[in-house]
Amino acid sequence: MSQSSVVVVGSGMAGYTVVRELRKLDASVPIMLLSADHGGFYSKPMLSNALATGKTPESILSSGTAQISGQLGISVQPYTCVSAIDVSASSVSFEEGGQLGYDRLVLALGADPIRLPIPGEGADEILSVNNLDDYRKFRETLEDKRHIAILGAGLIGCEFANDLAAKGYQVSVFDLSQQPLGRLLPPAAGQFFRDRLTAAGVHFLLGTTVERINKENGRYQLFYKDGGVVEADMVLSAIGLRPRTSLAAAAGIQVNRGIAVNRYLQTSAENIYALGDCAEVEGKVLPFILPITHAGRALAATIVGTPTLLHYPAMPVMVKTPACPAVVSPPDPATKGEWKVEPVENGMRAQYYDEDGNLHGFALLGTATGERNTLASRLPPILA
Template identity: 85%
Template structure:
């Protein structure tokens, strides 16, 4: 009798994490990992600070496809794009032709960069960095460039801005929010963060948005505020990610903001699971590293025959901006409370307390980041 097979769609951190954890628990189960790209393994978070750390696209790569296949004793199929799931037949089909059956299917599809609907010439040349291939194009395009415009002052936009400024590039960052890291920091902390990155060479254009782009003589003109203009050599978009849900939705799997899963990472179809940036767990879409690690371990145990509820502890996020070291643990939006902000020498500490005085979130900047572990131990779990 053949052993039930596991098929994983996606070769990012989520896909490889669940495979690694499953292989620790079951040395024999047949596993096939399907990758739309080269299928090699690398640390995606390294992309936004690789310039300052001296990393090239090649040096970011940790292990090639053959190496991952051998290490984990799995079949890796690179450049294999899944275009349909047949839930009744228990199979996936490929754009390149052919299909593959599964007993259990894991969707680790990731997310796509959000693109702003900006009119004008040259908008199709706006770059986004969502994987190593994107980053390779970004680095190649940087050659001989001087002024980089970034759309988005969120976590990734600020990390790229800091990285570019540290290497001497002129950087202009646009965002509709009145402050950088608008979803993560209270206003006082946002101003502190802005001032530190401004001192490092980042020019923030906040409370505004790019209305139109034109391209003349190889330069991009970014128009904003009814006629003001910034000229740049390159434009990088970093306005957020949208979970990849279309494959699941077409197959009849329940989708909300992400692919809806329960605490066992199970979708609305019994033998299909999802984790990582594409998944929504009890209304939460958490596109960070620690949630993937916890989800990968829990799902591997479930697939191995030990149904395991996913638990999320408090998971602070480090923002890789050396000009202003920052650690954030945002409060749940449903929790009513207020921020208490304290300035300290070369730093700032912001604590979010509920109406009963319980700590539910924090933001630590500069020298205050040393309190990360102490404060994290006081936070309630994200999923108990």
């Protein structure tokens, strides 16, 4: 059994962020990164607007395994699936056979797309885009298609809808919510956002669910609640993500919605850490880039011997929908208060105030997005 000082499981943004931060602090510590796929580096957020920006799957990949291994002085093992963690032996086992020991283990496992249990012979052909390989399949399947149905009007669903509509595709978006971005926008802002994307060519079917997907003559029939039906050439699911926790749970590591970690990103098992989409920090699962950046920096310092408590400042999220640019910083659900919504020229400003008049969140649409930094400076930190 070989021994590596730091083993990182996962080659997404979280895995590579902690590796880069480690290298800034220690140029010599041995690092092994295990990847279930090709192991190259790319920016996952680019996938949902690559069509309109003219990017191909090949151009999205910024560094292959050989290049990034040389840049960072690490060993990258592509197409290596970890099947088990032996906490007592400080080792991981592989589906392909063999084991690897570790001094410190970092779980950067990511999350899986949520799939709805929809019946019908066409349901098995629903696509999801969660990585570059998924996106390559999506682009290949998209050739010669005209009408794309999207399940989910959240952030990713709306970004894909805008991207497709901008390239001339007919787009229908289904969601149980009465508005797009239902978890991020108050109703008036949600209506403004919907109107702008509708004008750009996106057709929303809201307050409904797809109950069956049939396939006939190469096309899909999406039967939705109240008896309606939409025909489409492709179905893309963007319902949401579920943290990957099964590997940790099988090893006896505590999991809740995500792999439970403290403010040092330490799991319930000694010398095992977690960050990114798979991790739950004090009840919070934040699947965005800025939380990963802060977590990677803090964890790297902790691993090299300087225990560093994770702090999350206010971290507004940009919604990549050029038809209606948006920046959102939703309030903590536990904060009691109300939204104050104001139209501005070619935009809308929504601010969430608590009962004492303190700002706890905002949603800025259109021209109002220019106020992002000013309002963000007034927000309380997510983790102080």
